[in-house]
Amino acid sequence: MKIRKREQEKSRNRQFARRSKREILFCELSDMKNIERGTEDNYSCDYTSFEVLNYTIQISNEKLAVALCKLSSKERDVILLRYFQSMSDQEIAELYHVSRSAIYRRRSNGLKKLKTLLKERN
Helix, strand or coil: CHHHHHHHHHHHHHHHHHHHHHCCCHHHCCHHHHHHHCCCCCCHHHCEEEEECCEEEEECCHHHHHHHHCCCHHHHHHHHHHHHCCCCHHHHHHHHCCCHHHHHHHHHHHHHHHHHHHHHHC
């Protein structure tokens, strides 16, 4: 009886040793390995969407989204196109049929307002 228990214990220990050679604990995985193995679910409630011309721009930062909502639509649209669609002032000006300097003013005024709004929220 005692011999069987010892044999079972040895067998379990050998099995554990074999497993430990092949397996790694999740806490021991590097961040990059976790990213490769895992996925992240995105839901519409996780971000705020803005419609600008034919683009749908999604903002996941709630503070930024609330601050952007408080800007005028012209300022908000220019900022979203510039920083989230990587458009130049000239490209945005051509889309809105206004001068480049008008777009520059909208963007710079919008950024000033955005900066103060974000400071207020902190």
